[in-house]
Amino acid sequence: MRKPTLNRRALLAGLGCTAAASPWLTPVTFASGTWENRLVVIILRGGMDGLDALRPYGDRDFAGLRGRADQAQPEAGQDLDGFFALNPALAGLMPLWAAGELGFAHAVSTPYRDKRSHFDGQDVLEAGGAGLDGTLRDGWLNRLLQSYPAVHSETAYAVGRGDMLLLKGAASVANWSPEAGLYGLTPQGLRLAEGLMEEDPLFAAAFGEALALSAQSRRMGAGDEALQGEAVMRAMSDSAGAASKGGGHLQIAGFAASKLAGPARIAAFSLNGWDTHANQSRTLAPPLTRLAEVILEMQSTLGAHIWGKTAVVALTEFGRTARLNGNGGSDHGTGGLMVLAGGALRGGRVWSDWPGLSEAALYERRDVMPTRDVRAFSGWLMRDLFGLEKSFIERTVFPGLEMGADPGLVG
């Protein structure tokens, strides 16, 4: 802190206000009416199997690769267009499809190739460059924010524990995890803590916001206000354990939506549990169900008006092998699936230059051949939602990307 302590105190004393009302908490008002739309980016960590999530049952090689004759025909009510069908675990999204609020880009990937490591694949996905050469330290969503002159501390939210490279960078980003939050404090303890924080502007501002956020967001469970001591540590640890398996997703979606209903324009979070190396018929349904629930939770929390201005995009680091392995699962692959939803979307479509699944059509004779860069879709989405220049996206947000033809995602 550079400011002499005395001045700090004088300022606070002079204003005579508590942390909750202090001037550091007031977000800057929007400079203009731009950026009315909302963007939600979900990172599906572990590598979603696009071929199983959105099944190309119309491809004559599909059933053979998957060793599942029953998948050659879609189940009732899950056929999208006579070629692609939803995985049954996504069936809850059918009304959105019918309303034109759900779409997919199939056989897409980042520029990452060949080593198929989660770690590197996610880095490429979130940094938004052509590869891992150390030239990009920040995430593409943060670079998008850097372009926005009226950005304030609540324009973008990273929701959930841990950092996301996607939002790392020079632009300020808020972060909140719904289960964080001031447990084991009695009302008197809380008042005393507030008084302590007032001594230090940085702490006062953060604590004031933490108080407001923890009051808003849903907690770990019923009766958690009474928890204290080791019980809190246990509950947090259990909740973290559940989250690493994909739980807590509804709280995260609900919290993100509540912020987007206010001044936030961008939210990002992760969903885990996609690394289905074995027993895929059982292991893929839970994360797909959670993804569908998250989208529906956002729709209902946002309400029709804001949902109409919202686009949700779910991205994964890579697709999986076209063929199932000996354990009924799939291994790390290349081409994959991007899920798009939201009232702003011109959906009801699968954007795909479908490469086919014959042995020769596969990438390295094993993976779905990627036919387009996922960044092109993210790029067009940002252009449509926020009116960004194409050249800015190709130069700054996704350096070196050629966005290609406009897929017409929004409208």
Place this chain on the structure above:
Amino acid sequence: MRRLNGKDHAAALYKIEPFEAFAARIARVTALSKIRRADRGSDAAARAREQIGVEKRRARKAQQLWLWQALRRRAHTQDGLRERLAFFWGDHFTARGKVSVMKRATAPYIESAIRPHVAGFFAEMLKAVTAQPVMLHYLDQKASVGPESVAGKKTSKGLNENLARELLELHTLGADGPYRQADVTGLAELLTGLSYSQEGVFGFRPDFAQPGAEQLLGKRYGDSQGGVAALVDIHAALEDLARHPATARHLARKMAVHFISDRPDPALVAAMERRYLESGGHLGEMTRAMLVHPAAWAPEFVNVKQPIDYIGSALRALAVPHEALGAQDWKAIRRVFAVPLRLMGQSWEEPLGPDGWPEGDADWITPQRLAARVDWAMNAPQGLLSDLPDPRAFLGAALGRNVPEALRFAATAAEDRRTGVGLVLASPAFQRM
């Protein structure tokens, strides 16, 4: 400083596996993977697969136990500076494993390559780091092949510039240092050959090494051995980089930002830089120059503690006993330390990039991260101590004589010990240093 130049008692008392021992884990997994691949579908392969899972779980538990060791060092050492320096330089040379048991190798890497050099010459640390499998793996040096090398002519593999770029940008000259892309490429060509075996043992691979001389910052390296690529040429370049004035400036500033203030007094940085250059790049001397400078002790320059410093200093203030948690109770370590660190924004040994943890106070004191600190302060100490101290007495242990009036009041007014102790630990005064 006297202690820092003496024996490393804390490391002897609270052991963390050195990388040389950790390599045995890598070797075991390599051997098991060979069995697994040799005869897929066989019983032997199935057993090997299971055994690989066991190795991974063991390494994951070990990583938690080493976190507890690192915290116990902080809680009980007579030589706190050494712990903070080891953390700082480990972060300066951020490296982490990306696959299998290698993911758990960070603490062993720091123990072997960083800790022995924190009060020595920077060039020695630089040489140790570039001979470290974790770093060679993390920044893809192992995959870098000289295009004109024996291996390069045979395969389509080529140069990988990742380590070379970070060496210049992050580890030595700094992002605003006097180098260009041609220097990155030159250094990348020079570094070819740095590698390690499947058993996790460093080695120089002449068949990967680009033959001939390379240019770096206007100087030729790589032909001292009559055209045969050799480690000694790489070391010559690293020694020159270590002594470069831009490196002195970069390291002095970074160290002052970490230890003193987000905006350190320029005179302090200049004094550190000068001492570094005069001493031929000696980190102990630069550290001393920082500590004796009056600006280091100015009361208005106080950094926010990073989460690991915060928890470490809290354990020290609370005098948490050696055996507060069972040495093998990795679940408790996860619950009381690893999960809270994650919520405070410092997922242990998982920084997002090679630039390591952020240094700005505002990066750490966000609503969520501050809430996590307050949660820890209010709820964790109870499980670590059989009897919590009297909050009024605890003020002295935590803050010495510099107790703000408002905090003294709060500690007295708290309705129970748990809240009182928690308030002391949650106070801005304790969270800064």
